[in-house]
Amino acid sequence: MTEALLKLATWLSPSYPVGAFTYSHGFEAAIGDGAIHDAETLAAWIADTLEHGAGRTDAILLAHAWRDPVDEQVAELARALAPSSERLLEAEAQGNAFAATTAAAWGPDLPAAPYPVAIGRAAAQHGLPLEDTAALYLHAFASNLVSAGIRLIPLGQTEGQGVVARLAPLIRRIAAEAIGASLDDIGSACFIGDIAAMRHETQSVRLFRS
Amino acid sequence: MTLLAPGLPDAPHPPRRQPRAEGAVRVAVEASGQGQGERPGAALRVRGPSSRLADLYQSGSARCLLPQGEPAATAVLINTAGGITGGDRFAWHARTGAGAELVLATQTAERAYRAQPGEVGRVDVTLELSPGARLDWLAQETILFDGSALERCLRVEMAEDAHLLVVEPVVLGRAAMGEQVTQAHFADRWEIRRGGRLIRAEATRLSGPVAEIAARPAVLAGQRAFATILYAAPDAERKLSMAREFLPKNCAGASYLRETLSIRLAAPDGAHLRSALRHLLAGLRDRPLPRVWTM
Numbered sequence: 001m002t003e004a005l006l007k008l009a010t011w012l013s014p015s016y017p018v019g020a021f022t023y024s025h026g027f028e029a030a031i032g033d034g035a036i037h038d039a040e041t042l043a044a045w046i047a048d049t050l051e052h053g054a055g056r057t058d059a060i061l062l063a064h065a066w067r068d069p070v071d072e073q074v075a076e077l078a079r080a081l082a083p084s085s086e087r088l089l090e091a092e093a094q095g096n097a098f099a100a101t102t103a104a105a106w107g108p109d110l111p112a113a114p115y116p117v118a119i120g121r122a123a124a125q126h127g128l129p130l131e132d133t134a135a136l137y138l139h140a141f142a143s144n145l146v147s148a149g150i151r152l153i154p155l156g157q158t159e160g161q162g163v164v165a166r167l168a169p170l171i172r173r174i175a176a177e178a179i180g181a182s183l184d185d186i187g188s189a190c191f192i193g194d195i196a197a198m199r200h201e202t203q204s205v206r207l208f209r210s
Numbered sequence: 211m212t213l214l215a216p217g218l219p220d221a222p223h224p225p226r227r228q229p230r231a232e233g234a235v236r237v238a239v240e241a242s243g244q245g246q247g248e249r250p251g252a253a254l255r256v257r258g259p260s261s262r263l264a265d266l267y268q269s270g271s272a273r274c275l276l277p278q279g280e281p282a283a284t285a286v287l288i289n290t291a292g293g294i295t296g297g298d299r300f301a302w303h304a305r306t307g308a309g310a311e312l313v314l315a316t317q318t319a320e321r322a323y324r325a326q327p328g329e330v331g332r333v334d335v336t337l338e339l340s341p342g343a344r345l346d347w348l349a350q351e352t353i354l355f356d357g358s359a360l361e362r363c364l365r366v367e368m369a370e371d372a373h374l375l376v377v378e379p380v381v382l383g384r385a386a387m388g389e390q391v392t393q394a395h396f397a398d399r400w401e402i403r404r405g406g407r408l409i410r411a412e413a414t415r416l417s418g419p420v421a422e423i424a425a426r427p428a429v430l431a432g433q434r435a436f437a438t439i440l441y442a443a444p445d446a447e448r449k450l451s452m453a454r455e456f457l458p459k460n461c462a463g464a465s466y467l468r469e470t471l472s473i474r475l476a477a478p479d480g481a482h483l484r485s486a487l488r489h490l491l492a493g494l495r496d497r498p499l500p501r502v503w504t505m
């Protein structure tokens with residue numbers, strides 16, 4: 001096990017204190033509406049989010065931040081692109097927590113920034129490979145949504161891990177494409193996903209912050 | 211006003227490149243009572259605080275009409291080429307002076323027609339809002355036809371206390387005409403700066419096998435129409451509950467973040483989207499829609 005992989009596995013583990021488990025990316029609303037109701041529909045929504053939504057967008061932002069860690073504009077763009085107030089919170093609160101924890105535990109200084117930007121900068125500071133960083137980021141993102149699905153649908157743990165396993169090839173492909181893309185290539189088509197994130201704000205019973 | 215159609219050259223040796231349409235409109239208004247003297251004929255008739263034309267430039271296949279009798283100063287934008295294909299270039303530029311108001315609308319639905327391989331049509335929109343200005347950008351739907359390739363860019367520079375409303379509906383083909391849109395490329399970038407700060411960016415990308423992509427559950431779940439509405443203004447947060455009240459029960463959401471009210475709508479087709487937008491805009495705006503929106 002290389003040093004680089006150990007760092008990435010630590011930073012992107014569910015036990016790293018960024019509070020990932022409190023965010024559902026709007027999936028809680030889609031589950032409430034019945035749009036996500038089993039392993040099949042959960043996998044489809046996560047795949048869409050990875051390929052046509054925040055997964056791809058975040059991976060491009062992460063890659064830009066890795067290549068140019070001092071560019072403040074990418075952090076501003078990441079904030080401006082958030083489609084709803086809770087999705088902005090999800091990106092900022094996790095990013096700020098990641099930056100504070102990582103600077104304190106691993107050094108050096110890391111300014112507060114939206115989550116994918118903070119990860120890209122930290123990986124660059126520590127000389128970690130970009131493609132692995134992007135793939136592990138997307139894997140952590142997808143796994144967190146699976147955990148939300150396991151709690152909310154509910155879904156069996158084994159079924160949930162089946163979804164994670166099924167998404168692995170897509171995660172590798174999106175990571176590989178995103179690291180070759182520029183900020184101009186960013187773009188989402190997940191309208192229903194964004195609408196779910198917006199509707200989550202008025203959902204009567206909520207376990208998640210997004 | 212004479213509307214010029216672009217010349218369509220004969221095609222003795224197909225295949226050939228598509229005829230390229232280009233056009234630009236620059237329109238500016240200022241609050242009445244500013245500037246030097248009255249210019250007869252240049253005043254836009256409005257009820258309430260009035261604005262008058264300060265600048266108007268038109269070129270190529272782009273035209274701007276200033277209809278009288280609208281509830282607010284209104285400029286209607288026209289693409290005389292009848293649509294956009296690969297290689298076409300359109301630029302719409304509007305400036306609203308201090309305290310002035312302007313409603314901009316496209317005359318009819320914009321059509322993005324099949325593009326030759328590698329050719330992309332471009333539309334650039336630039337909006338400038340001075341202190342106390344109000345500008346409504348009320349585009350009618352853009353219809354993406356099979357094989358179309360369109361890239362749009364909307365840039366806004368607004369003063370801190372200006373009021374901006376942006377409405378952009380997009381429809382994949384015309385369901386009523388039985389049109390199928392299998393492949394298309396659509397990329398839309400928005401950047402809204404308020405007092406120089408980037409407060410909002412939108413990046414829409416629907417590219418490749420769009421029918422398949424639109425069928426995906428988190429994309430459009432098989433629906434064919436969507437719209438984004440942004441309202442950036444000092445009273446934007448107060449309009450959030452109103453927006454939610456006027457939205458359809460399904461496939462619509464609103465949020466307030468970073469000084470902007472952001473709304474997304476999805477609908478089975480253009481007609482449903484239009485009806486939902488009319489209802490929402492009637493609720494959000496304190497005045498009737500321009501006539502081109504109600505015809």
